[in-house]
Amino acid sequence: MTAPVLEVQGLEKTYGDVRAVQGLTFQIAPGEVLGLVGPNGAGKTTTLRCLAGILPLSAGRVGVAGHDLASAPVEAKRALAFLPDEPRLFEYLTVWEHLNFVARLYGVEDWEERARALLDEMELANKEKALPGELSRGMKQKLSIACGFLHSPRLIILDEPLTGLDPLAIRRMKASLRRRAEEGTALVLSSHLLPLVEELCHRILVIAGGRVVALGTLADIRAHLSGPEGAGASLEELFIRITSAAPEPRSERESP
Numbered sequence: 001m002t003a004p005v006l007e008v009q010g011l012e013k014t015y016g017d018v019r020a021v022q023g024l025t026f027q028i029a030p031g032e033v034l035g036l037v038g039p040n041g042a043g044k045t046t047t048l049r050c051l052a053g054i055l056p057l058s059a060g061r062v063g064v065a066g067h068d069l070a071s072a073p074v075e076a077k078r079a080l081a082f083l084p085d086e087p088r089l090f091e092y093l094t095v096w097e098h099l100n101f102v103a104r105l106y107g108v109e110d111w112e113e114r115a116r117a118l119l120d121e122m123e124l125a126n127k128e129k130a131l132p133g134e135l136s137r138g139m140k141q142k143l144s145i146a147c148g149f150l151h152s153p154r155l156i157i158l159d160e161p162l163t164g165l166d167p168l169a170i171r172r173m174k175a176s177l178r179r180r181a182e183e184g185t186a187l188v189l190s191s192h193l194l195p196l197v198e199e200l201c202h203r204i205l206v207i208a209g210g211r212v213v214a215l216g217t218l219a220d221i222r223a224h225l226s227g228p229e230g231a232g233a234s235l236e237e238l239f240i241r242i243t244s245a246a247p248e249p250r251s252e253r254e255s256p
């Protein structure tokens with residue numbers, strides 16, 4: 001069996017006395033796309049930020065491409081890209097300078113050729129000299145994604161990747177993500193757009209109240225949760241059924 005790109009074991013994150021995420025354990029293989037879905041406040045963003053090494057875990061471990069995120073953070077982070085829902089750009093760097101900066105950070109040697117290809121792919125080829133202030137919301141999102149793809153990460157973590165994109169850009173972005181998965185990149189994708197998750201993801205992790213309530217293919221989740229009568233249920237129908245009974249995030253003052 002190929003080694004997993006992402007290994008998560010017993011991930012737990014508390015903020016003060018709020019247990020935002022607990023007992024999260026899963027693995028992702030190369031080329032696999034995992035969808036992370038759950039109601040508002042379920043713990044999705046917290047989970048993604050823990051996987052990216054932005055938030056320290058309260059308990060558990062995360063391994064990326066065989067590197068432990070706590071004991072070998074540089075190696076682990078070198079293997080991943082995190083694309084938050086709000087693009088974060090440098091106000092005084094142009095589009096091209098962003099790519100140059102990222103290339104230098106990650107030591108990408110043939111970056112100019114890759115950067116040009118990515119700008120073409122993201123339809124930003126005529127914006128090389130533009131500053132972020134001159135870009136639309138969707139263009140900023142595309143630049144952030146181009147920066148994330150530049151070092152060919154083994155794992156791409158995306159929070160609501162389609163926010164702000166127009167219908168054509170959405171179609172192209174889905175194709176870009178699918179292509180990277182076919183090339184062996186593992187993806188974790190969090191979204192409230194359930195048809196997107198249904199379309200792109202091989203497996204789906206449903207989280208509610210900080211806990212995993214379902215993990216598997218859509219067919220697994222259907223079979224497990226809805227019985228024969230729900231055989232044709234969409235992810236949206238299953239989601240509503242699963243999460244309407246799920247708990248709120250727990251306070252540590254409550255009993256476990």
Ligand SMILES: Nc1ncnc2c1ncn2[C@@H]1O[C@H](COP(=O)(O)OP(=O)(O)OP(=O)(O)O)[C@@H](O)[C@H]1O
Pocket residue numbers: 015016018019020038039040041042043044045046047249
């Ligand atoms: N910085 C913080 N300090 C304290 N509590 C936090 C913090 N960030 C998140 N929380 C709490 O942790 C829980 C999980 O929040 P999180 O943002 O991970 O949820 P989410 O699934 O991403 O929600 P949404 O779909 O609304 O974006 C919530 O109860 C939230 O109030």
